Amino acid sequence: MRKAERLNRLQSALDAGGYLRLKDAARLLGVSEMTVRRDIASCGGRFAYLGGYIAGGLESAGGMGYILDRERDAHIEMKRTACEAAASLLKPGETVFIDCGTTTTHLASRIPADSQITVVCYAMNIAEIVCKKPGVRVVMLGGLYHASSASFSSPESLEMLRGIGINTAFISAGGVHESLGISCSNFHEVEIKQTAIANAVTRALVIDSSKFDQVKPAFFAKLDSFDFLCCDDGLDAARSERLTIAGMRIVLA
Amino acid sequence: MRKAERLNRLQSALDAGGYLRLKDAARLLGVSEMTVRRDIASCGGRFAYLGGYIAGGLESAGGMGYILDRERDAHIEMKRTACEAAASLLKPGETVFIDCGTTTTHLASRIPADSQITVVCYAMNIAEIVCKKPGVRVVMLGGLYHASSASFSSPESLEMLRGIGINTAFISAGGVHESLGISCSNFHEVEIKQTAIANAVTRALVIDSSKFDQVKPAFFAKLDSFDFLCCDDGLDAARSERLTIAGMRIVLA
DNA sequence: GTTGCGATGTTAACATCCTAACATTTTCTG
DNA sequence: CAGAAAATGTTAGGATGTTAACATCGCAAC
Numbered sequence: 374m375r376k377a378e379r380l381n382r383l384q385s386a387l388d389a390g391g392y393l394r395l396k397d398a399a400r401l402l403g404v405s406e407m408t409v410r411r412d413i414a415s416c417g418g419r420f421a422y423l424g425g426y427i428a429g430g431l432e433s434a435g436g437m438g439y440i441l442d443r444e445r446d447a448h449i450e451m452k453r454t455a456c457e458a459a460a461s462l463l464k465p466g467e468t469v470f471i472d473c474g475t476t477t478t479h480l481a482s483r484i485p486a487d488s489q490i491t492v493v494c495y496a497m498n499i500a501e502i503v504c505k506k507p508g509v510r511v512v513m514l515g516g517l518y519h520a521s522s523a524s525f526s527s528p529e530s531l532e533m534l535r536g537i538g539i540n541t542a543f544i545s546a547g548g549v550h551e552s553l554g555i556s557c558s559n560f561h562e563v564e565i566k567q568t569a570i571a572n573a574v575t576r577a578l579v580i581d582s583s584k585f586d587q588v589k590p591a592f593f594a595k596l597d598s599f600d601f602l603c604c605d606d607g608l609d610a611a612r613s614e615r616l617t618i619a620g621m622r623i624v625l626a
Numbered sequence: 627m628r629k630a631e632r633l634n635r636l637q638s639a640l641d642a643g644g645y646l647r648l649k650d651a652a653r654l655l656g657v658s659e660m661t662v663r664r665d666i667a668s669c670g671g672r673f674a675y676l677g678g679y680i681a682g683g684l685e686s687a688g689g690m691g692y693i694l695d696r697e698r699d700a701h702i703e704m705k706r707t708a709c710e711a712a713a714s715l716l717k718p719g720e721t722v723f724i725d726c727g728t729t730t731t732h733l734a735s736r737i738p739a740d741s742q743i744t745v746v747c748y749a750m751n752i753a754e755i756v757c758k759k760p761g762v763r764v765v766m767l768g769g770l771y772h773a774s775s776a777s778f779s780s781p782e783s784l785e786m787l788r789g790i791g792i793n794t795a796f797i798s799a800g801g802v803h804e805s806l807g808i809s810c811s812n813f814h815e816v817e818i819k820q821t822a823i824a825n826a827v828t829r830a831l832v833i834d835s836s837k838f839d840q841v842k843p844a845f846f847a848k849l850d851s852f853d854f855l856c857c858d859d860g861l862d863a864a865r866s867e868r869l870t871i872a873g874m875r876i877v878l879a
Numbered sequence: 880g881t882t883g884c885g886a887t888g889t890t891a892a893c894a895t896c897c898t899a900a901c902a903t904t905t906t907c908t909g
Numbered sequence: 910c911a912g913a914a915a916a917t918g919t920t921a922g923g924a925t926g927t928t929a930a931c932a933t934c935g936c937a938a939c
Contacts, residue, residue, distance in 0.1 A: 385706045385732045405918055424677020453638045479638045497757055504750055513778050515768025525766050529786040658888055
């Protein structure tokens, strides 16, 4: 069948990234624009079709597209604000660890391209952002891919991480409970987060205020493991005071 | 200045991937569509603007965007064809190594999503493709990022690779010279390619025919290291015969 | 204040894209 | 080879995006 062949060609041309005008795609494939339209419509979702342009797959970072989109709409503004606060801890020339998740992407994108910062990460969505910045050095901890958080894990990566000195570790979490501790959804993240925390001079917890009083299956730290809490302004005064007394410095945007 | 703030918000919303309608962006930022247009136009290139939609940065895979684009135009059809040939060596359930470069992306995109294949890779542009496929297991070799080939390298990754059994290694090259050997542009790739070749049952060289008689700075193998040559149909008969005599099986699309 | 400038909003003419209906070509089948 | 079905091409009208010109607003300097 000819249609499949055309779709493969399109995919090849788009996988590497970038966009294609409908017009150019039609010429490339040697068919009319209408046929290209029909091809794309028939394999719904394989391509994103936006006003005269064809773009690669509609899923975003590393396959966790849909989950990410849902969650994004909910707290995106709070996450953005929390990361604005976290970004104030960035210093040129330093080495930082950036955790996985949907929150930390906002921090990654705030790293100035010319800051000579070294970023240590283990998630696709973070790597996709920082690898594009010319003046930023990137160390990726590899291993087996976990689609649920678009992250990698392996014993060798932990070994690599142990050999890296970190100025500031920016850790995210799925739940923060004042007495039970701090938790995330995926067990494979626990060792990585703990190692990053152990190797860091400064430890910053980056969360939006919806995470308080939540608990996820995998606990990885207590509150006193952190020096800073980077959060949006949804943090109420009573909690803020308790956390400060517990030794955490609150950082708001 | 307010414009900068709006642009930051846009960036945050788009970094994670995906697209935004102009209309939605205007609502999100609380300004008119016209203002959003002007913002985007003023910071030329930070966003891609396509027919009513705003997309993230225009650079593609892992920062080697421009180099990639230039090269892509040149040999894209040949590379696609070579990878069509290579894809015929894929078997469900197997473990394959996929090399870095602009050629192998076409192979990566041809891996069926439901094939239960395990992909071992060490480049951003490959990972970006295979991580999106639900039925594909991905092992990423991490390390320090090299923008020139969008790839990673580290001693620990080599260690990891040594522990992985590979059914078929798909290796790319920048130059193939019948007497001098096979070479690539980046020295850090050499050890990885050699280890992958050493650990693989079947070794396939995936190149387009423009690579013959070329030489790049880093040699990594001789021709007899490979079982298969996956190539486009630009391979002339005389060379094809010589290579066959040398023990290589030629695979065309 | 008011004057001027930059930023933002509004409108209208224009270009482009999208959809559906129909025409044509190709492919398959008996 | 005929006929049907699928694929592809063409056209036209409505919808949407684009651009430029002008109107309005807010702020800062004098």
